[in-house]
Amino acid sequence: MDELGLDPLVNLLSAQGGWPMVMETWDPNSFSLSTALNNLRSLNVYPLIRVFISTDVFNTSRWLIFVDAGEIPTGVSVMGLVNNDMLAFYHTFMTSAAKMLRDSMGSSASDQDIDSQVNDVIEFEKKFSKIVMKAVNETTDNAWQTTVAELQEDTDAGTPQQFEWLSFLEEMFAETDITITRDEPLLSFKGPFFKDFSNLLATTDPKTLANAIGWWWVYDLQKETTYAMRNASHTYMQDFYGQSRSTPQWQHCLSITNGNMGFALSREYVDHFVPHTVKPEVKELVEDLREAFSFLLNNNTWMLPNDLQVAQEKLAAIDPYVAYPDWIMDDKQLAQGYEGLDLVNGKHINNLVHIGAWYNLNALAALRDVPEHSFLYPPTTVNSVYTTTQNSITILSGILQSPFYGHNSLAAVNYGSLGMIIGHEMTHGFDSIGRMYDKFGNLRQWWSNATIDAFNEHAMCFVKQYEKYVPPELSEIGLNITTLAENIADNGGIREAFKAYKAYVNRYGEEPTLPGLENFSPEHIFYLSFANPWCENKSPEMALQLLFLDAHSPGKFRVLGSLSNDEEFSKLRLDQWADWRQHHDARLVSQNFARTSQQKMDEINARISILLNCEMTNQ
Numbered sequence: 297m298d299e300l301g302l303d304p305l306v307n308l309l310s311a312q313g314g315w316p317m318v319m320e321t322w323d324p325n326s327f328s329l330s331t332a333l334n335n336l337r338s339l340n341v342y343p344l345i346r347v348f349i350s351t352d353v354f355n356t357s358r359w360l361i362f363v364d365a366g367e368i369p370t371g372v373s374v375m376g377l378v379n380n381d382m383l384a385f386y387h388t389f390m391t392s393a394a395k396m397l398r399d400s401m402g403s404s405a406s407d408q409d410i411d412s413q414v415n416d417v418i419e420f421e422k423k424f425s426k427i428v429m430k431a432v433n434e435t436t437d438n439a440w441q442t443t444v445a446e447l448q449e450d451t452d453a454g455t456p457q458q459f460e461w462l463s464f465l466e467e468m469f470a471e472t473d474i475t476i477t478r479d480e481p482l483l484s485f486k487g488p489f490f491k492d493f494s495n496l497l498a499t500t501d502p503k504t505l506a507n508a509i510g511w512w513w514v515y516d517l518q519k520e521t522t523y524a525m526r527n528a529s530h531t532y533m534q535d536f537y538g539q540s541r542s543t544p545q546w547q548h549c550l551s552i553t554n555g556n557m558g559f560a561l562s563r564e565y566v567d568h569f570v571p572h573t574v575k576p577e578v579k580e581l582v583e584d585l586r587e588a589f590s591f592l593l594n595n596n597t598w599m600l601p602n603d604l605q606v607a608q609e610k611l612a613a614i615d616p617y618v619a620y621p622d623w624i625m626d627d628k629q630l631a632q633g634y635e636g637l638d639l640v641n642g643k644h645i646n647n648l649v650h651i652g653a654w655y656n657l658n659a660l661a662a663l664r665d666v667p668e669h670s671f672l673y674p675p676t677t678v679n680s681v682y683t684t685t686q687n688s689i690t691i692l693s694g695i696l697q698s699p700f701y702g703h704n705s706l707a708a709v710n711y712g713s714l715g716m717i718i719g720h721e722m723t724h725g726f727d728s729i730g731r732m733y734d735k736f737g738n739l740r741q742w743w744s745n746a747t748i749d750a751f752n753e754h755a756m757c758f759v760k761q762y763e764k765y766v767p768p769e770l771s772e773i774g775l776n777i778t779t780l781a782e783n784i785a786d787n788g789g790i791r792e793a794f795k796a797y798k799a800y801v802n803r804y805g806e807e808p809t810l811p812g813l814e815n816f817s818p819e820h821i822f823y824l825s826f827a828n829p830w831c832e833n834k835s836p837e838m839a840l841q842l843l844f845l846d847a848h849s850p851g852k853f854r855v856l857g858s859l860s861n862d863e864e865f866s867k868l869r870l871d872q873w874a875d876w877r878q879h880h881d882a883r884l885v886s887q888n889f890a891r892t893s894q895q896k897m898d899e900i901n902a903r904i905s906i907l908l909n910c911e912m913t914n915q
């Protein structure tokens with residue numbers, strides 16, 4: 297990459313009409329906003345507007361075009377919170393990248409010109425963030441069924457003729473055989489965004505727009521160029537996000553490869569690291585969790601009987617995708633999966649753009665097909681997912697390793713950690729978002745109003761409980777972050793996993809204690825194993841950013857929150873914890889929790905919570 301220098305990036309920018317701030321002269325007639333936005337789709341980057349193909353949430357047997365607000369490199373929500381120091385770091389980063397490109401091109405653009413155009417881009421991004429955040433607060437319908445013609449009307453309610461949706465979409469689909477008309481159905485959201493968007497376009501110099509879009513190319517690809525560019529990026533990450541060390545290059549390359557060719561990479565991973573026993577073992581876990589969930593559902597006290605029955609049907613219909621899809625294990629099918637993708641040795645940046653364009657074209661060309669349920673994520677990723685429109689859970693190979701899972705490990709360890717994860721994903725089918733989708737993944741009301749009211753009332757207990765949890769380093773910022781769905785999933789997940797573990801013990805017998813940890817019962821080990829993965833160490837800057845980007849509560853509160861409500865956990869004898877603390881010099885705080893939530897109701901009198909810290913989990 298260093299040998300190739302900045303030429304590949306300069307060439308890419310030139311193909312877009314150039315990045316004005318590094319050019320001696322820039323011709324506004326060479327710039328088309330539509331084309332610029334469509335070209336950036338190859339990087340999977342969506343400034344200003346985000347248009348993508350997804351399953352129709354109201355009828356999952358068809359694809360639909362979704363239209364959403366776009367993003368800026370820092371993230372719109374972060375931009376609303378940054379102080380002047382942080383803005384200065386961002387300014388420095390953009391400026392230094394621009395100067396490096398200018399020098400590499402031999403352009404005579406002056407430092408002063410670059411400086412003032414960087415200022416214009418940042419001012420524009422601030423304004424754009426404001427209209428997106430305003431839309432987030434004022435949006436009335438998040439699943440607004442509309443058409444190209446109606447969206448155009450909504451956009452023109454601001455300043456007319458600033459953005460033509462039909463020609464934009466025609467250009468997007470130009471390489472497919474799909475015809476888009478003014479009647480094409482779209483899914484979007486009803487809010488002030490589109491009107492504000494056209495007003496913002498009307499008051500923004502096209503040169504600033506071209507600069508902001510060019511910046512996305514540079515921002516996204518600078519790590520794929522020279523050492524000096526990567527270094528500038530690292531300095532920025534250090535100053536802006538408090539990142540203490542740069543990601544090693546091999547790690548970055550691995551993540552780029554996984555992100556772009558994850559299924560091919562997964563085949564290598566599975567061949568080397570995933571034993572054949574993993575799939576059947578994890579599938580057994582999934583079914584244990586489903587049974588435990590079903591049992592707990594039957595003991596539910598607030599759903600009407602008919603609604604309970606439909607909930608059971610939805611639970612039974614959850615499709616589990618475990619570890620990896622079989623097609624990647626067949627050489628021929630794997631090769632077919634990448635047909636049409638031609639990568640050229642030594643052309644790293646061009647390859648990335650080519651892969652992005654190839655994915656894009658495949659996705660767009662499928663618009664009139666019937667969506668099939670499938671394994672949607674590269675198995676190498678360390679994650680698991682509930683997909684509302686498929687009513688499926690995906691437990692990826694990447695997460696089937698320590699600390700979440702171990703082949704031949706104690707079941708208490710596996711159920712406490714991976715079992716909880718599986719239960720968490722299943723519970724997503726019934727959380728504040730998942731409950732709105734039926735067993736086929738269609739967005740429709742399938743519970744009676746009375747059950748929904750009872751659900752909301754109980755969900756408020758979680759809201760009240762978790763809003764008390766504010767990371768100490770951020771206590772001065774007024775936060776209003778929605779983590780409700782994830783908190784519900786955590787609370788359900790741990791209860792279901794414990795129940796499933798008990799069923800396992802009934803089936804196979806009591807498990808032995810661990811050598812050196814004889815004072816800890818398997819139940820203790822179960823809860824320790826649950827808490828262990830959520831041990832984390834974050835800078836305040838990163839903690840703040842994650843609060844906005846991550847739908848989950850911070851790790852500490854995921855443990856504290858769900859165990860505070862867990863009846864089985866409250867029954868555990870805790871003198872062992874004290875013993876552990878004495879011997880391992882780990883700080884361990886236990887406290888009695890007043891009963892604040894009615895949702896587990898009568899039986900729970902006292903709740904005990906623990907704060908586990910890293911010294912403990914590093915043992």
Ligand SMILES: [Zn+2]
Pocket residue numbers: 720721724782785
């Ligand atoms: Zn989740």
